Amino acid sequence: MRLAILWHFHQPIYRKPGTHEFVLPWVNYHLKNYHQMLRLAEETGYPCTFNLVPCLLDQILDYREGRAVDPIQAALEKDPGALTEAELSFLRPFVPGETDPAKIQTGALRRFLSPIDALPPTREGLLEKQKSVLHGLLDEFRKSGEEGRVELTATPYYHPLTPLLFDVRSAFGHILPREPFHHPEDGRRHLDRARSRFLEVFGFPPAGLWPSEGAVSKDVTKAAAAAGFPFAVTDENVLWKSLNVAPRSGLLSAPYRSEGLPVFFRDRILSDLIGFEYNRWNPVDAASDLVRRIAERRTARPDDVLVLALDGENHWDFYPENGVSFLRAFYEKILRTEGIEPSFIGDIVSHGNGPLKDIDLVPGTWLGSFAKWIGHPAKNEAWDILSRAREACGPVEEIMIAEGSDWFWWRGEEHPEFFVLFQEYIAAAYTARGLPVPAEALPGGGRG
Numbered sequence: 001m002r003l004a005i006l007w008h009f010h011q012p013i014y015r016k017p018g019t020h021e022f023v024l025p026w027v028n029y030h031l032k033n034y035h036q037m038l039r040l041a042e043e044t045g046y047p048c049t050f051n052l053v054p055c056l057l058d059q060i061l062d063y064r065e066g067r068a069v070d071p072i073q074a075a076l077e078k079d080p081g082a083l084t085e086a087e088l089s090f091l092r093p094f095v096p097g098e099t100d101p102a103k104i105q106t107g108a109l110r111r112f113l114s115p116i117d118a119l120p121p122t123r124e125g126l127l128e129k130q131k132s133v134l135h136g137l138l139d140e141f142r143k144s145g146e147e148g149r150v151e152l153t154a155t156p157y158y159h160p161l162t163p164l165l166f167d168v169r170s171a172f173g174h175i176l177p178r179e180p181f182h183h184p185e186d187g188r189r190h191l192d193r194a195r196s197r198f199l200e201v202f203g204f205p206p207a208g209l210w211p212s213e214g215a216v217s218k219d220v221t222k223a224a225a226a227a228g229f230p231f232a233v234t235d236e237n238v239l240w241k242s243l244n245v246a247p248r249s250g251l252l253s254a255p256y257r258s259e260g261l262p263v264f265f266r267d268r269i270l271s272d273l274i275g276f277e278y279n280r281w282n283p284v285d286a287a288s289d290l291v292r293r294i295a296e297r298r299t300a301r302p303d304d305v306l307v308l309a310l311d312g313e314n315h316w317d318f319y320p321e322n323g324v325s326f327l328r329a330f331y332e333k334i335l336r337t338e339g340i341e342p343s344f345i346g347d348i349v350s351h352g353n354g355p356l357k358d359i360d361l362v363p364g365t366w367l368g369s370f371a372k373w374i375g376h377p378a379k380n381e382a383w384d385i386l387s388r389a390r391e392a393c394g395p396v397e398e399i400m401i402a403e404g405s406d407w408f409w410w411r412g413e414e415h416p417e418f419f420v421l422f423q424e425y426i427a428a429a430y431t432a433r434g435l436p437v438p439a440e441a442l443p444g445g446g447r448g
Contacts, residue, residue, distance in 0.1 A: 001303070008312055009056060012418075030313045031112075083101050091105060165403060167181075177374070180387070186400065195228055207231075210232070213367075213372075218360070235365065235368065238361065239251065242359050274308070283319070286326050287327075294337075309366075393429040393435065406418060
């Protein structure tokens with residue numbers, strides 16, 4: 001059995017429009033995880049596929065090149081004796097319960113670094129380590145990708161729900177927004193720009209595509225093939241809906257072909273165990289259980305392909321040692337397991353066992369449906385705001401940013417700051433066109 005693992009790295013745009021002022025720290029915070037995941041792959045020799053979203057690359061470069069204005073990073077760097085109460089309030093969530101300013105700052109700094117490194121004991125040493133990780137990160141990914149130790153893939157530029165850009169009616173079965181969003185040219189632009197930006201940053205094209213939120217449709221696979229992506233990966237539920245069958249493991253045995261593009265379907269159960277379950281286990285026991293489950297699939301399907309694909313950053317906070325001990329144990333155990341061949345996804349395409357079966361792809365996401373992003377009244381309202389702005393302003397950069405999936409994920413739920421940032425980009429789109437900004441794009445506009 002050939003086993004491929006894709007780790008997805010993504011953060012949406014956190015800069016305020018027209019500035020490099022970051023309103024949230026999560027790009028900077030997750031640098032530790034991007035660094036850690038590459039280090040573990042290199043250390044163990046495990047052939048991971050890493051998916052890097054272009055808008056994340058842009059923001060990493062903002063930090064690396066000194067453009068980012070981040071009040072939390074400024075508080076980490078400031079003399080602890082001079083920290084204001086407001087600055088301490090930025091850092092306290094990273095070290096709850098601590099009261100001493102110097103310990104709050106040092107404790108927060110340690111949270112911004114991975115335990116895979118031997119962390120220095122002093123504030124100065126920690127800051128130097130943080131700087132070293134930032135400045136070396138993208139070059140290390142480039143070198144490892146060039147030398148074939150890891151495989152690098154990409155996502156449409158600003159992480160949109162690409163099928164819904166082609167036609168919002170792709171979310172059939174949901175209550176749809178009033179406005180009929182239909183801009184296939186925007187979907188193609190996100191794909192084309194993603195590939196060109198990736199090539200610009202790394203010097204080689206992406207090996208394949210993890211569509212934003214695993215969201216696919218026939219429109220998306222056709223456009224991805226035309227843009228030069230060699231394959232795409234999505235969720236197994238899309239396969240079951242497309243074939244109109246109950247889940248059967250044997251049908252996951254190989255990639256299919258949609259509109260000329262090879263498409264892999266991830267094993268949802270195993271992917272979700274890593275994402276949502278194993279953080280509660282002893283790390284070595286969790287690694288052993290995952291290897292056992294993979295080996296059971298190999299016994300049933302020895303000549304098959306098995307793909308795991310999931311978030312590679314957010315859940316490590318909930319694992320002991322930030323997931324280092326679990327991942328190290330898993331990689332080492334699976335590399336010693338007979339009959340399992342860890343593989344890059346692109347190599348599976350290149351060395352397949354014959355022609356692929358064509359599939360009439362039904363639109364879907366890594367969750368199966370689009371329910372997390374559309375159908376709720378507040379989410380539909382955001383789509384209507386975007387649709388009206390797109391018709392008025394055209395495909396300006398601010399509209400492309402507002403097409404990102406995260407604004408819709410969080411709409412009507414926690415983290416209202418996402419909707420505020422969405423509104424600011426909508427407002428900036430109108431301003432860029434010299435048009436009056438409607439009330440719905442101003443803070444307090446919309447239903448909140």
